[in-house]
Amino acid sequence: MASSLPKGNAIIGQSGGPTAVINQSLVGAVLALRELKGVKKIIGMRHGVTGLVADQLVDLTRTPTKHLEAIARTPSAALGSSRDKPDAAYCTKIVESCRKHNVRYFFYVGGNDSSDTCRIVNELANHSGYEMRCFHIPKTVDNDLVLSDHTPGFPSAARFQAMAFESDSLDNASLPGVKINIVMGRHAGFLTAAAALARGEGKDRDRNGPHLVYLPEVPFDPNRFLADVEKVYARLGRCQVAVSEGIQSADGKAIITTIAQNLDRDAHGNVQLSGVGALGDALADHVRKHVKGAGGKSIRVRADTFGYLQRCWPDPSPIDAKEARGVAKFAVRMAAKGDSSGSVAIIREKGKAYKASFKAIELSDVAAKTRHMPPEFIAGHSDVSDAFIRYCKPLVGKLPAAARL
């Protein structure tokens, strides 16, 4: 097969929200491409396809391995990232740029939008008779790619949630009150669900936070929320709450639009959910107004919006670092085998100890599709199931052990 590989250059880009391990994928691909016969130059796109069409490129062919390995350990996209969601016209420009630079191997690290970019670029290249191999390397803290057990980037962000909620719950136990923490994830609740790992597995599990978990997959009712908080507060004298930034009402309206004011919208007209404290502050006000302590006294209510630290904290899950590199190397192996396009799924093997393997999938099977928390991972309207804990726990690595008096 290898004899049929086209000769030319390889290009790689990073797209969407950065993660703690997206550079492992970059470096894994670059190092593997150096072994791929037929590949002359290895080119990086600055800020994804935005840089490609603007000719903002960087030559990675001879970047010292030691430097690359240091970059692999550094969070966030070393090449720069992009929020562009290219349509067919934009993708035509991408193919033209590739032709201009004699690019025969195209690799794009990103989420479902990026896999869709790969799909369109691949179709347009085929259509115009330009031979180019197109591969999507999966990445997203949201864990919302279909066909994969999980997505590189998620385990590290889930590790952050487990550590953050455990420490914050200890803080909340020190100075009791209601504490609301807003977690990333516009459509999928996996990252918010990961907060539940903070409870640990000791006998006091049901006393440890988070005591309530609200996911975008479960309709959010502001009045039921108050009743939930009141009940926990009556039992424990405190309450820690994990709330997805993407929680919605039963009729599909984002709670942030129904409860909060002064909203900013992004370039796509979407309400901005991250980098803004509005949802947390609005939920805290809601609790402050309606939930009272013993004798009708005001209670202490605070909200933190975890923000961008969730996706860039420099303490990745070791499994995540390894798999992020692994999926990229696997994508290059697909190219070496002669595959013309595809993406990579992570498949968890059955058995007691965690073990995973990689699998080639079609671009069209993953492109622009969103995976949600399956019903078996959700418990009632404000919790996750034990099945979710069993799913998530092996991914995040060893967590600090908290001891209580």
Place this chain on the structure above:
Amino acid sequence: MASSLPKGNAIIGQSGGPTAVINQSLVGAVLALRELKGVKKIIGMRHGVTGLVADQLVDLTRTPTKHLEAIARTPSAALGSSRDKPDAAYCTKIVESCRKHNVRYFFYVGGNDSSDTCRIVNELANHSGYEMRCFHIPKTVDNDLVLSDHTPGFPSAARFQAMAFESDSLDNASLPGVKINIVMGRHAGFLTAAAALARGEGKDRDRNGPHLVYLPEVPFDPNRFLADVEKVYARLGRCQVAVSEGIQSADGKAIITTIAQNLDRDAHGNVQLSGVGALGDALADHVRKHVKGAGGKSIRVRADTFGYLQRCWPDPSPIDAKEARGVAKFAVRMAAKGDSSGSVAIIREKGKAYKASFKAIELSDVAAKTRHMPPEFIAGHSDVSDAFIRYCKPLVGKLPAAARL
């Protein structure tokens, strides 16, 4: 001297905002007290003096050392903390409770309010002829205790800032825009200043964030702030800003009260600065309205309020963990020597390598006093000096090294 030590029980409490190492102080004191002749029971106050006057106590005399050591490694106050600021009447109750429980050694871990509590309790006990030794064990992430080089709790919170700002700056370089991060510290800017450690020491230092640092010690002018951001954005196409939650106008008004709405006030009538995103959101709106990119285009502006993770993140500075235990053991040694009261200062020794020692100081010398960033640590109106970097860097431990392409 030891023969003159009173016989009876020892009590210890934790007060104010928790830290990542406040339990090191608790455990350091308890283990040292077990060696102190004359001490029968070692009692913990639940939630500081609040628990003491309400008879909510826990016996630590025989808590297994292994369990104590696990607690020492756990962030936040294991005994629970308190925000009470006792007056003379309250302190009279404290002395009565101590008399009731035959407490002859009183230890209180906390900041300047806690040292004031120790001072009043000590005076009232003396006055009423009840022999009790009173010691303050210093703790505060704000680093605002006088006479000390620094305060236990600060190095770990400063480490969090360095790691957070470095990772967040990499994220901001991946998806460029203006990023504002709000840091704890109502009156003192040390913790906000620690963000500057994120720049590292490489040749690209002046390109790395934070690009602007606003401290409560320097009057904040919203228009000058816009000009500062514009200038950095024009140079780098992005701008990361560290802002203290306590920034004030030239006439001493908290900026949060002049720029943000919907403010919540705490039990003391102070505007709530932590656990609320209002200041960050207001500053982001201010930039969004007035700073434009090339061709008058809107620019990406985000704000994160780091919140309670700053003081409880479970990755303490090793020096901080050691010193937090050290000051507590030193306070017990003061008691063993026959001192009747006092607090502990950390003194940095001259020399190239970091080295510190502990020193006994009077309660009245530290009580209710606030230390601010000295002028030599401040550079211009929006930066810290190299002297501050030299001061802070040895305290935070080894930081992850970020590599850039």
